Amino acid sequence: MKTEAMVIRQTGGPEVLTRETIEIPEPGPREVLVRIRAVALNHVDIWMRRGLPHVKYDFPHRLGADIAGEIEALGPGARGCTVGQKVLLAPAVSCGVCARCLSGEDNLCPQYRMFGETTQGGYARHIVVPDANILPYPGELPFTQAAALPLVYLTAWQMVVARAQVKPGDTVLVQAVGSGVSTAAIQIAKLHGARVIGTAGSDEKLARAKELGLDEGINYTTADFVAEVKKLTGSKKGVDAVIEHVGGDVFVKSILATRWGGCVVTCGATAGFAPTIDLRHIFFRQVRVLGSTMGSKGDLHRMIPLFSQGKLRPVVDRVLPLWSAAEAHRVLEERKAFGKVVLEVD
Structure with a gap:
């Protein structure tokens, strides 16, 4: 036809x-x-x-x-x-x-x-x-x-729930909060009881992300997000998990923003596929780096009722x-x- x-x-x-x-x-x-x-x-x-x-x-x-x-x-x-x-x-x-x-x-x-x-x-x-x-x-x-x-919520669900295994009391850093995956990740992390910190290149995007549940915002054009994360988590602790899809230097710095034993979950590299990483920050601090692509059809079936109930929104x-x-x-x-x-x- x-x-x-x-x-x-x-x-x-x-x-x-x-x-x-x-x-x-x-x-x-x-x-x-x-x-x-x-x-x-x-x-x-x-x-x-x-x-x-x-x-x-x-x-x-x-x-x-x-x-x-x-x-x-x-x-x-x-x-x-x-x-x-x-x-x-x-x-x-x-x-x-x-x-x-x-x-x-x-x-x-x-x-x-x-x-x-x-x-x-x-x-x-x-x-x-x-x-x-x-x-x-x-x-x-x-x-x-x-x-x-479908795609961004499926991707974010696998990153936050299956890979990072976010639970109540965790602190999660979501990079580039204006993106589709990140707007989904903020809501899913909050749904699972996390405190969410986010980055963006403008105060306007951070303000809009707070309407989705973002607790703290960092404008990366005016502040070093690693230093700000350390301040926000107390005693320079770092976050439990980073939800990352930017790549490049942002990926490298995401490792530094993670606590000892925390994790960085990545699903993309819009700013560069070949970051230069100091492996000592991974093995000495026991940071887990987890790749993630899409998710299962079953996860979509589990999520859709949450939209009907108003617990998630596109x-x-x-x-x-x-x-x-x-x-x-x-x-x-x-x-x-x-x-x-x-x-x-x-």
Whole structure:
């Protein structure tokens, strides 16, 4: 069938995003056709558009992992869903039959593929997905808010809950509080009883983060966040955990901001992939450095009721039409957003 989409046929700047009519397949066995109503941006969209050396592109390529919409058609044997049902999509697919998938660790499946990265994504009016990717819809949220939920909350949940194992009484440092992952991490850490310190490059972003539960804010353009963290934790103790996705020097200094026996959990490196680390600060102080990518579909099922109950809420900076995807990319690249930039699909 034909549908309209924003695609890239080459890597480069935002201008490579173009509107086209494309062919997509009919839903096959245990697949569903989803009419997309909103798709949220993530930094992976920027990296994919610019070009990643390890990715084999299948042009025309569609970006977009965070998708909300309605089921338009069912393939043979599709389970657990009906035509017209409002849905969120889990943002990645896996084989579903390996030991990792069957153990609830589908994000460690050797065939794990994220929408918009190593498989086609949601910058379109329609997408065909496995029925296993269909998630319950979070209450009465509008599509543009629901689409801001899956990837960043899944990522933050795994970082805060599974990897850092944050518990009541812990102190957590969240880097770059204006990002989607960080706005989610603040709320999840508070939900688990932690005191949360956050960094940002502006007082405005820190003020907005305090509305989400941030206890203390540090403007890294006017203060050394390591020194400030030591002051805020008393006796130069440091924090129990750092939630980090910036990389570069911020990652290096995050290790210094951690208490003896604490941990740094990282899920990205927007400011640099190759920091220079003094390993003595890791082994002598017994700091754990933990990598984290996405999370399990089961975690998403556990989280969605928290949105319906108002215990978590998506943070949307602005909504633009899908056909303004290039403008949306510029907003994200220039770090003008607090929370998510969402594309509405007419």
